[in-house]
Amino acid sequence: MSYTLIVAEVRRGVFEERNLDSLGLGTLLGGEAVLLVPDGAYEAADKLVDAVVKIKAPEEVYLNPMNMGKILEAVFAARGKPDHILFTQSSSGMEAAAYAGLFGMPVITDVSGYDSQAGVFLKSYYSDKVFGQFKAAGAPAILTVRSGSFREFAAEKAAAAAAEAMEGAPSVEARTFVEYVEEEKADIDITKAEFLLSVGRGIGNQDEVAGYEELAGALKAVLSGSRPVIDKLWLPKARQVGTSGKTVKPKVYLAMGISGAFQHIAGMKDSDCIIAVNKDPGAPIFQYAHYGIIGDIHKVRDKLKELAKG
Amino acid sequence: MNILVFTKRVAATQEEELRITGEGQAVDLSKVPFKVNDWDNYSVEEAVRIVDKSGGSVTAISIGDAESDEVLRRAIAMGAKDGFLVETGDILNDPFTRGELIRSFIDKEKVPFDIILTGVQSEDDQFGAVGGVLAGLMGLPYASMVIGIDAVEKDHVIIRRELEGGLQEKVKVATPCVLSIQSGINEPRYVSIMGIRKASKVERKVFKADGYEKGSPKIELVKWVYPEKKGGATMLDGELADVCGQLLGILKEKGVYQ
Numbered sequence: 025m026s027y028t029l030i031v032a033e034v035r036r037g038v039f040e041e042r043n044l045d046s047l048g049l050g051t052l053l054g055g056e057a058v059l060l061v062p063d064g065a066y067e068a069a070d071k072l073v074d075a076v077v078k079i080k081a082p083e084e085v086y087l088n089p090m091n092m093g094k095i096l097e098a099v100f101a102a103r104g105k106p107d108h109i110l111f112t113q114s115s116s117g118m119e120a121a122a123y124a125g126l127f128g129m130p131v132i133t134d135v136s137g138y139d140s141q142a143g144v145f146l147k148s149y150y151s152d153k154v155f156g157q158f159k160a161a162g163a164p165a166i167l168t169v170r171s172g173s174f175r176e177f178a179a180e181k182a183a184a185a186a187a188e189a190m191e192g193a194p195s196v197e198a199r200t201f202v203e204y205v206e207e208e209k210a211d212i213d214i215t216k217a218e219f220l221l222s223v224g225r226g227i228g229n230q231d232e233v234a235g236y237e238e239l240a241g242a243l244k245a246v247l248s249g250s251r252p253v254i255d256k257l258w259l260p261k262a263r264q265v266g267t268s269g270k271t272v273k274p275k276v277y278l279a280m281g282i283s284g285a286f287q288h289i290a291g292m293k294d295s296d297c298i299i300a301v302n303k304d305p306g307a308p309i310f311q312y313a314h315y316g317i318i319g320d321i322h323k324v325r326d327k328l329k330e331l332a333k334g
Numbered sequence: 335m336n337i338l339v340f341t342k343r344v345a346a347t348q349e350e351e352l353r354i355t356g357e358g359q360a361v362d363l364s365k366v367p368f369k370v371n372d373w374d375n376y377s378v379e380e381a382v383r384i385v386d387k388s389g390g391s392v393t394a395i396s397i398g399d400a401e402s403d404e405v406l407r408r409a410i411a412m413g414a415k416d417g418f419l420v421e422t423g424d425i426l427n428d429p430f431t432r433g434e435l436i437r438s439f440i441d442k443e444k445v446p447f448d449i450i451l452t453g454v455q456s457e458d459d460q461f462g463a464v465g466g467v468l469a470g471l472m473g474l475p476y477a478s479m480v481i482g483i484d485a486v487e488k489d490h491v492i493i494r495r496e497l498e499g500g501l502q503e504k505v506k507v508a509t510p511c512v513l514s515i516q517s518g519i520n521e522p523r524y525v526s527i528m529g530i531r532k533a534s535k536v537e538r539k540v541f542k543a544d545g546y547e548k549g550s551p552k553i554e555l556v557k558w559v560y561p562e563k564k565g566g567a568t569m570l571d572g573e574l575a576d577v578c579g580q581l582l583g584i585l586k587e588k589g590v591y592q
Contacts, residue, residue, distance in 0.1 A: 115496060124430060125469060131429060132553055153347060155559050158554065160552065244590075245590070299581065310566060316567030
């Protein structure tokens with residue numbers, strides 16, 4: 025019998041919200057939806073699927089791809105192979121391609137759309153400037169699902185999900201969890217700011233950062249940045265907006281020189297007012313902003329400073 | 335430690351307008367500049383740092399057309415000992431095909447290694463899947479989102495993976511293994527034009543991809559499409575001073591600036 029296997033992402037006892045996007049795509053794909061979770065006290069959205077398989081294994085064992093390969097094998101043995109296996113597009117789902125290699129299955133990552141008539145999946149290329157429509161040439165296909173793309177399609181089922189328990193695989197030695205490492209305490213908490221001035225790759229080089237610090241000072245905004253700026257150490261890690269940094273919801277988010285990779289958008293899209301300044305009219309951030317300015321960000325910076333002083 | 339590091343020449347499309355040709359058959363990249371994939375730049379740097387500390391050598395490998403020699407010269411300038419080009423004119427959109435080609439190449443040419451490094455993803459297709467597929471095909475332990483390599487021992491490495499919200503996890507991985515490197519793991523060294531010129535004197539080996547297996551594609555690209563337009567922003571137009579005045583007006587209206 026055909027079914028979709030949804031591998032839930034859990035972390036430190038939390039059933040991650042982006043699992044809803046996998047559940048939504050599961051609904052669109054039709055057929056039976058089977059959710060895989062580690063056995064534990066997770067709020068597991070049982071009503072949104074037909075069956076829940078609880079793996080008797082600690083979270084760290086379940087999240088380890090070397091173990092998950094064995095767990096998937098056991099699921100295939102018990103239920104047959106599904107048509108699709110869904111993971112979240114996340115630090116955990118970024119390792120799901122290993123199962124494609126292991127089992128010889130097709131893989132499409134960062135899926136953000138599905139056309140059920142044509143049976144094609146939409147996948148971003150070139151930072152969302154274009155998308156490829158992909159078809160899997162065989163089943164099961166491994167898909168990782170972009171956060172925010174499908175959650176509105178997650179629908180409650182008429183009957184509660186049938187729950188079953190399954191033994192977890194014995195933990196492998198090839199890769200073992202050691203410990204979590206927390207981020208260092210920072211001088212400022214950007215999640216508390218009402219007004220963020222955020223800078224991205226477009227600022228060009230490190231010498232320009234000071235000018236944006238001055239602008240933030242003049243506007244009484246807190247300075248934050250997108251991944252490329254943090255990677256280059258132009259701003260401290262605690263000032264990073266995006267999935268691997270902080271999720272922020274200020275009154276105003278003023279983005280300068282940020283093109284808008286989805287990992288960044290996920291971290292700021294719920295701001296009350298988003299203003300984007302970018303010289304590239306095709307920058308994806310303009311799709312999410314309330315106000316936009318196409319232009320040279322340094323010139324806008326200098327003029328704003330001048331006006332703010334006057 | 336023998337380290338293989340993969341490096342890819344990609345289209346730098348950050349500030350380029352991309353045009354889809356025909357009925358969605360192709361994306362026109364003819365006027366777009368090319369560069370080394372950002373993530374691979376971090377991977378090459380990390381590979382060189384490991385051998386600087388623990389000994390061994392770095393081999394940089396690129397899959398692509400003859401122009402990809404450029405990223406191999408760059409890797410050599412950064413400290414790689416060898417550069418191998420697995421030459422193909424095909425785009426290889428399917429990460430499975432790419433992984434299979436690499437597996438077959440390493441196997442057939444008996445390329446020795448302890449650690450294989452790839453970038454977490456490439457800037458162009460953003461698949462982030464080749465490292466994982468390769469590890470799965472070779473039956474090797476795998477970790478992605480590697481944001482720190484804390485220890486390199488005889489039979490294992492201790493790494494840190496970047497998770498969400500600033501959290502990391504420390505993981506022990508047995509070698510040989512495949513690791514996919516996250517951007518920001520290090521500060522890649524500056525590569526001068528002189529350095530690249532000097533690296534050009536080191537011979538790069540070219541292997542024809544036709545000589546290896548790559549299996550049949552497991553996914554098919556049906557066509558290219560533009561992103562769906564969402565609401566979109568209200569654009570502020572006019573002279574610079576006028577536009578900036580409007581912006582300050584919005585800040586005042588929202589109550590964050592007096």
